[in-house]
Amino acid sequence: MPLTVTVGVDGSPQSLAAVDWAAREAELRGLPLRVVNAWQMPYPLPEAPEAREALEHWARRVPRETGERVRRAHPSLELTVEQTDGRAGEVLSAAAEGSALLVLGSEGLSGMAGYLVGSIGHLLLGEVAGTPLVFVRSAGSGGREPVPDGPVVVGVSDGADAPLGFAFEAADRRGCPVRAVHAWRVPGYFGYGLVSDDSLTSGHDQREAARLADLVRPWRERYPAVPVHEETVAGRAVDALTDASDGGALLVVGHRTRRLPVGARAGSITYGALHHVPIPVAVVSYR
Template identity: 45%
Template structure:
């Protein structure tokens, strides 16, 4: 996915709280990247004969088609002086249009509704479809996400945009580490001036599993093997990004659970999605799926081969 021209950070906007939070996050990321921001509003055509019925009044239709994107853009320009913000209205199936728009974006940013009283997201069908099919990184942002949430707490224990960024968390499969995924996470940490926390979860092969609980020596041997491999995978990346402090964690158990736990103290969680060109369609994967639904921080899903 090497690109010679970078156009913008793109955010989907539909007037909801989650899409407004996504647009704000996208604006902050665009400033970090030094790129323009493009807000995309997608209208899905109404099938016949419903299209013949006056479902929306003139004022309501004008509000949705003109005022919401205009007000969103004006608000972002006021809060982020100097940022180049454009608005584009498109027609079609939202998931298909947004996935297509991602091809010409550095990032595509979408909103996800926070689960009231429970950690994480409620990812809708459009968001999941875009994540599954987009060829570029897609970031999911909770409705409640604020700029201060990405930063460490101040001396009195309150998160503040004036303090340092929290670490970026990378979920990594050391059996098939992907260069684009790792580089994305390091670059995100570098432009935030923060640390990168690499989290790896492992389970023993099936033929070990039955005796593992009783064999502490075997467990320790497998754990040491996983830690050693993780260190070797990260060694060249530490040299490439010497300014980024790296911590490596290899945990026994389900990777998704460890990443969700790590997300509580993260500014961004980065996970991968393997691109599958098959007649059975796209697949997100169980770990990424779990992180998308339960993480406490914005989640970047990076597609890779």
């Protein structure tokens, strides 16, 4: 079975924004688009046949209208539309297998509407490993259309090769630059006035810039046609990535796969990016 770009839908504005982004991405990749709608059959079912028919009619409406939306905008795109009876998290986690990426709608962490937003989407961050997740916000939830020729912004840290590879591949596919951002923490003693010589701060920044260059160099060599801008920032990574994403095509962040007693969880940078960044955010796991 060939890889697909898979998108979860529930009829909300956020999921429709995700469908539109996923369809364009599938065309860029030359892959089929798979639209998945999870719908759990209520129990007990209504006794009246008319009530059951009405229930099934409204349940089928979301995948049907979503499929029509995609076919109108992308008539040549290979498309499959599925509706699966089951819990959304389980259905989408299974759908991620064999997918090049899984695309979901998002309102940010404060959003309450739509089962793909909030608990389900964030649960998948811990459950889905090996398949990148892309979160797309609608205009109504503070999202912005990505700038087609804007940079692919990627947060860079030690050992996180997978997000860098995803970012360079995405930029190469779009014909746009990569903006590689590395945030570093100011040593605590700077804040207590114990260091008056700014040369120490600038020296630290120079070391971090050299470290960033070393991490990016293999990908520059692999994708020589992709322009790269490297940026080191002293401060919080979430703030640096939010600022760098302004005018961007896509933000790529890494998610270190780790198991905790309460299950796998994404880190604060990932959650912060999903909360603050208005353009699509790709979360790429690494060990």
